[in-house]
Amino acid sequence: MASARLRWLSAALVALGALCLLLSMHGLPLLPGEPLGFRKEGRFLQLPALDCRRDPPFLVLLVASAHDQLPARTAIRETWGGQRAARGRRTETLFLLGTSPSPAAARAVAREARRHRDIVQKDFVDAYLNLTLKTMMGIEWVHRFCPRAAFVMKTDSDMFVNVAYLVELLLRRNRTARFATGFLKLHELPIRERRNKWFVSRREYPWDRYPPFCSGTAYVLSGDVASQVYRVADRVPFLKLEDVFVGLCLAKLRIGLEELHSEQTFFPGGLSFSPCRFRRIVACHFVPPHKMLSYWKALEASPGEACPAE
Ligand SMILES: *[C@@H]1O[C@H](CO)[C@@H](O)[C@H](O)[C@H]1NC(C)=O
């Protein structure tokens, strides 16, 4: 009787030890009431007309967008998103959307998708708190339909992206795998004040610090990393902050973040425009549609030779 209990106890200890080892290998501690993992579900309602099998693009730009942001999508299509190549490499811009409860908005998006064939949409409610679902939809699309894209950028519809300079820096950097870059946030803590836009409760995220992550305004992953993020996502605690969530996936994959350039090129806090300055940046936040068009025209009109050499 006693020996049976002892045997049971030692078996339990071995199992506990194995569990601890497994958890320490995978980084995150297990806590009671740990948040649930990301759930891979939902179906695609719209897919873009983009054949990635024969001629995979060098760079796919995924723009998180909302139903009422048609002016921003139009401005992006007429500027950086309309650019189909840079330095001889193919680039493609796609918009990410969820569903709207308004039938009129739903019809308008279906029309827009038929017309432009650049919309990826799944059947989740389009809401700020569902941004992680939106980002993961884009990453799932890359994983399933375009896994040979060399790089993927996730960005937002109020961002100006200098696609040509981004391609130039990616080529110069000459990295093809396990590469993640953007505006690096290496030591962020969860915000526990309820009124803050980025408030996260201890229930949602019980740990005291965030993993390293890139500002969600614009970040770039090599194609293999996008696929690996999708594969690991259901084993990572779900978080509504999409950029931190991707950081959790990268931490689990043990993929470090790297700078793209020795100079700052990602500007999540915005930057005042000048043609020479914008020739040497990758991404700038807080650019409304009318400025998108005027910046683009100014850049096209100004000769690059007039700018100081890098
Ligand atoms: C997010 O999407 C899911 C699935 O459609 C939905 O049940 C949920 O209410 C949405 N969240 C918000 C905050 O709207």
Ligand SMILES: *[C@@H]1O[C@H](CO)[C@@H](O)[C@H](O)[C@H]1NC(C)=O
């Ligand atoms: C790029 O890296 C590869 C190895 O990963 C190397 O063989 C090649 O020479 C590099 N090219 C340039 C232009 O640095």
